[in-house]
Amino acid sequence: MNGTDVQFAICGSAGDGTIAAGDILKRTMALMGYKVIAFDIYPAEIRGFGKCISRVRVTTEQAYSLKHQSDVLMSLNDAHAIPHVGEVRDFGAVIYDNAPIARLPEGGHVSAHIRPMQLPYGVSFRSISDRATGNARGRNIVALGYLAGLYGMPAEAFHQTIANKFATKPQAVTDANVRAFEAGYEAAIGTFKLDDVVMGSPLHRADGARAVMMTGNGAVVRGLMDAGIDCYFGYPITPATTIMERLAVEMPRRGGRMLQTEDEISAIAATIGAGYAGARSATATSGPGLALMAEMLGLGVMAEVPSVVIVSQRGGPSTGMPTKTEQSDLNMAVFGGAGDARRIVLAPTNVEGCYRCAGLAFELAEKFQTPVIVLLDLYLSNRYETVIPPKENPFEPKQATGPQGPVFRRFELTESGVSPRAVPGQAGGVHTITGLEHNELGRPSDQPDNHVAMSAKRYRKLEPATRYPGLTTIKRFGAAGKVDIGILGWGSTFGEILEAMFEAENEGISCSAMKVVMLSPLPVDELEAFFADCRVVLVPELNHEGQLATLVSGTLGRPVVRLPRATGAPMRVDEILAEVRRLAAETAAAAE
Amino acid sequence: MTESLHYVVIGSGSAGHGAATTIRARDPGARITMITMSRLPFYNRYDLPKMFKGVTDWRDLLAEDPKIYDELGITLRRNSRVVDIDGRARTIALAHNEVIAYDKLLVCTGGGPNVPAILEDYRPLMHGFGTFEQASATVAALPPGGQVVILGGDMIGLDIAFNLLEAGYRVSLAVGEQTFWPHRVEPDERAVLLKSLAKTGLDLIEDRSVVAIEAADRPARRVHFDDGSMVETDIVMPFFGILPIVDFMLGAGIDMERGVLVDPALKSSNDAIWAAGDVCQIWSDVDRDYRFYHGWKNVRVMGELAARNMTGAEETFDTADESVIEVDGNGCIRSTFWEH
Amino acid sequence: MNELLKPVYLEEKLEEIRADGHQDYRSRSLPTWCPGCGYFSMAEGFTLALKKLGRSAEEVVVVSGIGCASRFPFFVNTYGFHTLHGRTLPVATGVKQANDALTVVAVGGDGDAFAIGGGHIPHAARRNVDITYLVFDNGIYGLTKGQTSPTSVLGFRTSTSPYENGDEPLNPLMMLLAYRASWVGQAYAGHPHHLADMIAEAIAHRGFSYLHILSPCVTFDKTTRTYRNLNMQVRDLPSGYDRTDLAAAMGEAMKVDHPALGVFYEESRPTLADVMDETARKAGLSPVPAGGE
Structure with a gap:
């Protein structure tokens, strides 16, 4: 990547202000016009001193994933930071407090672990904070100021971000933090910079004013809000909870209604109830919650009620690893529940995609009268990217509903499979919907011909969804035409896939990548074309068995090479790259 | 084990x-x-x-x-x-x-630089050369062809002085007791050595002691001597031997x-x-x-x-003094301190 | 004529409905209940109540779960949602959240309500969702042909308790009172006119109204909750009863051997919609909290 490409990692324990420092850093970088991608890791425990890491990659052009190596590590807690010193590249920097209070045994200080090619920077965050603000609480901001000073970032931009962050607090809070920042900045001015990390100028300075830092979950919220969400029902579950928390703030201000329900079953039931009554309604959950929702989603399919379900996956099965990322709920999202219950499943690959998919999910749900699942994972839900919000709201308002004709056939067998719809309150549209198989009028029917016709209708109506205007359902990147290696991916992992693919291209490997955003129904024609162009198709994904691999391979009847990884951490670019190299060598050998 | x-x-x-x-x-x-x-x-x-x-x-x-x-x-x-x-x-x-x-x-x-008590207060106005960081700051403070005043001398300082001259800078050397440190030099030897030094292009400041250093605009330093004289320079570097x-x-x-x-x-x-x-x-x-x-x-x-x-040996350091400084047949200074 | 002795036939019932002029509220689907089922009086009472309240059919949504009673939406000519077993109240809550103007009536049996759906009742009640919940309690699972329910009496023999039911039955009225339902009443399928009045009053109540309806299952229960037994057991609430006295309501609800009919408890407090409006007002007054974008 040309231009600036610097990844900062800030590591401390809960209570050190680690995430807050990272937050100010990434927002400032975005404000300056850099592109940012960032991911915070929190401890699973609520109390105590669990490890927090904030990683912020700052680039001139938007990066697709975090880097495997950081350029700069800042330690706010050595015990937590020590295992991460190794992630700093040669000639990168490790910044730490050189005056800890507690007496440390040998190796207890982070400086003991700095490799000969990494550059140490010891600063007394604590005493600088104490001098500047009268207490040591501001040491995270001192550290941030030091970082900013060391790399020559403009202090004013940080002041603005700090003021924004503490806007709802008394002015004294902002003032103290600015003083702490300035003191740290000052300390850096007197420091001799020995590492070779360079922050170049941002290319997109003009974008800075409009750019916002958004997480995947934050983008989901924006998408839902811009699409005019009326009702939300949810039950807290990591990593989806932040969606509900933000909607709780924003929906009442715009006349929407957010209700925390007693469980996930209630959440999806009320979502479908509100959808039946004509609202744009949504819920958000994670894998265990989706499992509880499976029966109700089947009802949504059978009764043809629009609803939107955001699912942020985490490590599974069962309670699994709530604070670790994984892509292992594809099977459940696509197939979960009783019977032949096809629904629409979208899996955005980046933060901007989360916005589009969340908003368009309402359109799709209404247009095709079906539940729509938007499948994220923890890594995408929680990672930050710079997003330039669209100038115009890109989403269509609610579709008109109403009975057609003298006899209202709610489940009329039309050519498209989509039937006229009326909502309660509309005269002439009175009807009853049910989870029982039913005839065109909605009355229970278990006649064989009827079941065949109705099942076909429920599948047929979704087919055009793969070509829905304004929605990228599948897309190929890199070289067009015939290639040796195709990399097929979905969800958050696609960022790492792209980085690996571009690197492989640089190495002269003939390859290209394809992302599948719509997992159900699958865009089969585009997939067929991709498979026809690639000698080998590799499918890296974050689960144990290779769920997308099975889905695509089974649907097309074509072999794939699986690269499933379920460690709880995001996919590693170098691991994908190694597999691509291996396959490229095999392909070359086979060709000889 | x-x-x-x-x-x-x-x-x-x-x-x-x-x-x-x-x-x-x-x-x-x-x-x-x-x-x-x-x-x-x-x-x-x-x-x-x-x-x-x-x-x-x-x-x-x-x-x-x-x-x-x-x-x-x-x-x-x-x-x-x-x-x-x-x-x-x-x-x-x-x-x-x-x-x-x-x-x-x-x-x-x-060892670290030995700075005489009289110059202690002027440490912030002097440039060192003991570490990479100090050397970088020194180089950064020197404009092309700029002026350096070296106080004291010592064999380390002389080496730097010659390098500065080679690189096209102007160098004044305020000589004193430590000019040939760590060599112990007799007065007659000293005169010969100084004469040789003067021929290298160094501007020797003799019979004067520094009393004050002052920050100025351009050039950035003024060095005041006990006879009331003053030398303008870009940087001042002290070399009075080293202290453990x-x-x-x-x-x-x-x-x-x-x-x-x-x-x-x-x-x-x-x-x-x-x-x-x-x-x-x-x-x-x-x-x-x-x-x-x-x-x-x-x-x-x-x-x-x-x-x-x-690790178990029982060897002793050869304490015979091999420290020699002299002016060779070409009029150049030779020292066992240097090996170049 | 004694209602207990009078056989109930479909044609006769429909004739009666037509004569009463509330057939608009009945659908063309004929009820699939067994002849003599107490649930016929539910359809009758419901349509009479709607007529009495003057609600138009398209403003009304009937939400039900799974079970004999939950077949109800197919037999009335309003909007209806026949949902999943036990999920009546959350779906009804969703419908009401989407549109305050709708009259939302949730309907179910004792198994649907208190077995699989028991977890949802306290939350609908405490939130005071402005809906009406009609529970037809016949103390048995009828649709699956006669298994024990959470309100089956001790000693009851069913296909799943062939050696007599040994599980203490729930007391739904005490539960609903404890859950702070803002309107709690009891009616009896054998007293259809009283039932109709109670349904009307429950719907008219602003907030969560719970009407418990005692009903026989003529097919699978020939021994315990029969018309004959219920006729002898039911009684009126005592004269001078104060329906705002929660402790008194609890006392009456405990007398399970002689169930009282009428309104046990009533209170006026903000509904879920009121809370939502108040939340919107507070949100409008507060500064925009940072973060989350």
């Missing part, structure tokens, strides 16, 4: 580096830790004058590929200042509050004078502590006194010797 010994070497210069690699060669199972205030891996201080000729990246000054620390299994602790040594408990305390236990300790912290860095050892319970007092085997009065390089004063049977042996060659020899003795 006996537990491996922990060797701790304080200082990562020539002496420390030579010692650590020697210990590794003689005791493959030992644990070796080097502690240094430097933030860089081992580079040669004697190479710093290259910076006047455009070398600005520290990586070009490294004496060794930093990979060797991993290869040799030497833990390099940079940016770490030792604040205390407990000679009985065999522990050392670092400024960042970490305590390290050792079995055998080698002190080779070298031993302040952190005051609580170690070992015999010290200006430096750490060691026997010819370089062992201190504590059986587990050795010293090598500019920091130590070695007992000389000839002189019946403890003496310093400066110069890079001595320093390297001492480091390796101490390491051998720490």
